[in-house]
Amino acid sequence: MHKLSFFSILFFLLANLTLNAQETQAAFTINAANKTVVFSEIGKLKIVGTDANEMRISGAGPRKRNSRAEGLKLISVSGLQDNTGWGLSVTEDGNTITVEQVGKKNNEYTIELPHSAVLQYTQSTTDGSHFRIESFSGEVDVTMMYHKVYLFDVAGPVAVNCVYGDIIAEYTARPPSGDLRLHATYADVDLTLPAATAANLSLSTSYGDMYTDFDLNVDRGTMNEGGKLNATINGGGKLVSLQSTYDDIFIRKK
């Protein structure tokens, strides 16, 4: 019995001293209406559109934090400081807000972003994980090196490039209202659109295949050996440009 109590107390102490203690945290907010918000090198990020004017940063799960850092501010070698309480640096310069990760702990963030904002995202390292955007009506400009990009009901205009990760976009409620440009180098591009979507398609792959269940009205005058196909669906409309240089393209009906 005494031995059991001793181990129970020891476990309790270790749990409190663990280097990655997890805790809850109040959300950080800043007015981002009609501004350009630049996200750079952030671990695991999910953006969700909001009608509010404020950008709201919170965690998708409990935040990883070193319990020894209680009362201290996280800093980085590049001089960034955690001014959000979430391991992120948020700075504002004119009409641009820049959000950067401070430190190396890959926390998982959910950020609510006003529909009137312009979203720019860059991830160039193997750190972190996939990037996800949901139900956002603003402009999107994403550059990703290694991870996947998921877009769900992102009205656009949207431009995404990704070297090694798939780009998966799905429109359930309505088609994109702006031009949609998805470019993957060594990975798939997979797009799902409502069946009634009217669009001008520009599909291109040099070494992959293309698949669809839409009825394409192919512009035969632009067909070439470079793996590029121009076509319309449902009479034509916004530009949908899909390119996967070395892999496959999928365009599906919802």
Next chain:
Amino acid sequence: MNTNFTETDLIDYLSGELEDSKIVALEKAVQNDESLHQRLEEYRGIYGWLNSQDKLISSYSEDEFLRSAAHHLQNSSAESKSPRLRILRYSAIAASILLVFSLGWWLGGSSVLTNTQDFASQWEELLEGERSSHRIAATRLIASQPNVDEALISRLGILLREDPSPNVRLAALEALATLGQYHYARQELIMSLEPNGPAAVQIQLIEILIELEETKILPRLHDWSQDLSLPQYLRDAAELGRFKLDKI
């Protein structure tokens, strides 16, 4: 006949701007109401025709536009109404579409502009835009012109090499590749082949120069494939490019 949906609703639906709550109701109503279905198809035909035009709506005078729309619809419709009534109706619909779209057409991402008087100022304004979507639109606008001069090609080259957004650079690259028949465009592409810049752009640029069979880049690709100071992805792309060009 279903009277709950206005012409504006149908146009908004086709352009993807109808409220979510109305989309489901409209689609259900279309399935059950043949007259509504026919109205929607009429609008879809006009909308598709508008999008297939080589000229932006704003470059037409209203009279020209209506005459053109009426001509198209007279030839394309299979309805049994009198031709005069049909043309009048379609012209009215086309006019309403014109009014709805004329203001937001360009910034909404429309495709082409060829009015020569407005062209220079419009692409200049787009190129200087803060938003990457505007600069991307400028690249499409330039590439769509029947004749492109050296100065415009040079601007595309600058975008390809210097724009802060890799997606704009990719759009400029695509535009220059489309203009590959121009000597200057090829020069800009070759000049842009440098061992720095966004990965997706560098790899795609090598691919395009291979498609254009630009064997002049072979020595550079050879050097890059051997240069251990360069990132692995670039050495791999250079090695692959060298292999492909060697076979030409």
